Each structure stands twice: as structure tokens, then as C-alpha cells.
Ligand SMILES: Nc1nc2c(ncn2[C@@H]2O[C@H](COP(=O)(O)OP(=O)(O)O)[C@@H](O)[C@H]2O)c(=O)[nH]1
């Protein structure tokens with residue numbers, strides 16, 4: 700046997716002994732900060748929602764070293780959910796960067812994200828996946844703003860802020876957001892190969908528009924859902940995050956060049972924002 704043939708023989712012998720790992724269909728990132736009371740229920744409900752579907756889901760919890768011990772609880776569930784990944788970041792905080800960190804560790808054909816506080820109904824991921832498959836969409840968006848969708852008992856000011864943010868987004872990104880109703884969604888699923896993660900610059904709370912603008916999506920669809928009330932834990936959303944979102948929109952607007960004004964405005968707004976907070 701030549702050396703080359705020998706090497707081939709041994710490589711094959713070793714790889715035959717390795718367990719056959721099938722790549723997951725979906726890699727779902729669940730960002731957590733102080734979600735000790737929600738994380739187990741979320742994992743259970745996502746897992747159960749795919750029972751009998753034959754679809755392999757890779758669940759990835761990304762926790763920013765929450766003081767309430769979320770990481771430990773998630774780690775403790777690895778026996779129950781083989782393949783569950785738990786990433787604990789100790790030097791970084793922030794929702795958008797946490798989500799990208801999770802996707803960096805993911806191996807699925809589709810990437811997705813869901814809030815970990817059960818405000819997004821856990822079965823939405825299966826519905827997004829099935830809708831994307833059926834309609835051959837690159838991106839499936841969980842939407843509160845199409846028929847059948849909505850928000851459960853939101854305070855009036857959150858409704859106003861959400862609608863204003865939606866309108867500003869549509870003004871700044873008219874082409875990208877043409878036909879999309881829920882531009883501030885935090886839950887979506889997309890074909891992984893449509894986005895180069897290295898090209899993303901995640902900031903603040905919102906990751907959807909960053910992915911939509913930097914990725915290449917030929918077909919987007921919206922799937923209705925009702926945004927639930929939080930029953931455990933507390934929101935980390937703040938006025939600062941609302942302002943950061945507008946700043947982020949201005950940056951995205953200047954990046955796509957869809958309207959001319961954002962570049963200058965972004966500079967001004969950024970200056971104001973970072974002096975204020
Ligand atoms: N890893 C990580 N997750 C976060 C951070 N901030 C919020 N989250 C998670 O992101 C999701 C949405 O946050 P939430 O505070 O509920 O936002 P709201 O629904 O807009 O009030 C929840 O699962 C949070 O635990 C953060 O800084 N790091």
C-alpha cells in the first residue's frame with residue numbers, strides 16, 4: 700500500500716467509527732438575561748412543538764452571565780436535551796451581539812431567534828419553518844401586524860413607541876422594508892447561507908433589520924403571532940434602547956443609501972445620544 704492509500708484507509712476507518720451526526724435543519728438562538736424562571740419552560744415548549752415533525756432543531760442558549768443563575772439552569776438541562784448548546788458570555792452584554800454569537804456556533808440550514816421570556820409563543824418557530832418551506836421563502840418573519848397577529852394587553856406607550864419605530868424604519872429603509880409590516884420583530888427564521896455573519900454590526904436590542912439589510916433575501920414572508928404578556932422576570936428594554944434603535948436605523952439607512960439624509964442625521968443623533976446616556 701502506498702503512503703497515500705494508507706492514509707486514506709485509516710481516515711475512512713476512523714470516520715466510520717464516529718457517530719453519524721446529521722446537520723440540524725434549524726439552529727434556534729435563545730438570548731437570555733435573568734430568565735431563570737423562563738428558560739426551562741421555553742426549552743420544553745420549543746422541543747415539544749417539534750415532536751413528531753422529524754425536523755432536527757439545534758437549541759442554543761446565549762446567556763450573559765445572568766446573576767440569577769440562568770446559565771446553570773440551562774446547563775442542567777443538557778441531559779434532557781442532547782445537543783443543547785449553552786454559551787455564557789462574561790465580558791459582553793447586549794441582546795443583538797448575543798444572538799450573533801449564538802449563530803456563530805450554529806450548524807443548521809436555517810437560523811432563527813426567539814425571546815426567552817415566552818412572549819413569543821414557542822410554537823412559532825415550527826410555524827415559521829413550515830411556512831418558509833411551503834412558500835420557498837428565504838426569510839420568515841413572526842409578525843404582530845398581519846391578520847391574526849397582535850399584542851396582548853400592551854401599555855399604550857409601548858404601542859405608540861412600537862408604531863413610531865415602525866414608521867421611522869419604513870421612512871428610512873423604504874426599499875428594504877417594502878411590503879414588510881412588522882419591522883421591529885424580534886423573532887424570525889432565515890436560510891443561513893443568505894447572510895455572512897462577519898458583515899453584521901449588531902447594536903442594541905434589535906437584530907432583525909441588521910440581518911435583513913446585510914443579507915440577501917429574495918423572498919420574505921410574514922407569519923402572524925400574538926405577543927404575550929411577560930409573566931416571569933422583567934423587561935430589559937429601556938428608553939435608551941429606543942434611541943439606540945433610531946440611531947441604528949439611521950446607520951442602516953446610510954449604508955443602503957435608500958434615502959440621502961440619514962448619514963448626516965446619524966452623525967448628529969449619535970453625538971446627542973452618547974452625550975445624553
Ligand atoms: N444574552 C442577552 N440577552 C438579553 C439581553 N437583554 C435582553 N435579553 C433577552 O432578550 C429577550 C428580549 O428581552 P426583553 O427584556 O424581554 O425585551 P422586551 O420584550 O422588548 O421587553 C429576553 O429573552 C431577554 O432575556 C442581554 O443583554 N443579553
Ligand SMILES: [Mg+2]
Nearest residue numbers: 814816818934
Ligand atoms: Mg420580553
